[in-house]
Amino acid sequence: MPSEFSEFSDADAAALYDRLNPWDPQLWPGDAFYDALVAAAPSVLDVGCGTGQMLHRARERGHTGRLAGIDPDPAALARARRRTDVEWVEGTAARAAWDGEFELATMTGHAFQCLVTDEEVAASLTAVRTALRPGGRFVFETRHPRARAWEAWNPANASEVTTATGRTLRVEHHVESVTGDVVTFTETTTEAGAVVRTDRSRLRFLDVPALDAFLASAGLLVEARYGDWHHGPLAPGSREIVTVARRP
Missing domain, CATH: 2.20.25 (N-terminal domain of TfIIb)
Structure with missing residues (x-):
């Protein structure tokens, strides 16, 4: 997000983001949801990793497998790169170049909604599918438009x-x-x-039919779908659409 004012730099904005949105599984059920998935996966790709808080915590909690994060924001990545035991790549989801290398890919913090055009969504999902090993899972959430x-x-x-x-x-x-x-x-x-x-x-606020059409076109199968961070069913009143998709 380019700023229209120079008094508060991109680096300042990245630091402020961490202050406003600390990764805290004790406080935020969504963080706990992802933490459990990351801890159980030998290799993890965090797409739209931002300042890297989730992967930082994974290493701090003893994750010994491969961890990688990709994000187009250089200021956010500068904060992420304070840890050197994680792979950090500057770029968009659509330009990810991994091939069959990860058991788990994630997009947290509603990052999926930053994919606004059909072309961005399709290219990003295809790249994520390619990055996964057969049987690997892609887990993300988007706000329910309803x-x-x-x-x-x-x-x-x-x-x-x-x-x-x-x-x-x-x-x-x-x-x-x-x-x-x-x-x-x-x-x-x-x-x-x-x-x-x-x-x-x-x-972008995609509804379930549109979301599933994009996933199917990218070759991803919906394995599970939740309406909250406690594995509750998706309902008309749900605030989240939490999707677990799998590469066949």
């Missing part, structure tokens, strides 16, 4: 955080448009009322 999560993305639900350097920042969101299944919104960071950074993003 829950309309974007309706809560407004200044009334802003977050405040104190950075490691003592700065108090306010982060708020504003939805610009909802066009089909794509939501365009801005994230504005302010300090003492002054704007220090504004980022503009788009996320």
Whole structure:
């Protein structure tokens, strides 16, 4: 997400992301869900790894297998690369070049929704399938469109955080448009009322039939589907669509 302001750098934004979204399985059921999968897999590819928190924790908890992360954001990867015992690759999911090398691939933090066009979704899923070994699984989540999560993305639900350097920042969101299944919104960071950074993003909210069509076209079979992080069934009121897909 390119910033329109230079007072708050991409490195600052990556550090702020970690402050706002710490990987904490004790606090967040989604983190616990993925932690269990990663711990059980001898080789793991984290697609859209961001600052690498999940793979950092895996190593800290004693994972001795192969761990790799790929992300297009150089500032996020700079933080991820503070650990040198994990493979870090700068790039998009669609440009991943691994072939039959991983038992597990993940996309956490709703990263899958950053794939906005049909071409991005199709190319990314094909690359993930290719990276998996036969029988390997791809696990990811996307927000259920029926829950309309974007309706809560407004200044009334802003977050405040104190950075490691003592700065108090306010982060708020504003939805610009909802066009089909794509939501365009801005994230504005302010300090003492002054704007220090504004980022503009788009996320895609695929429903289950469209999602399954993309998976099938990429040669991935849906093995399991959940509506929450406790393996509950997917229902109309579910906020998440958690998918476990398998390479045959």
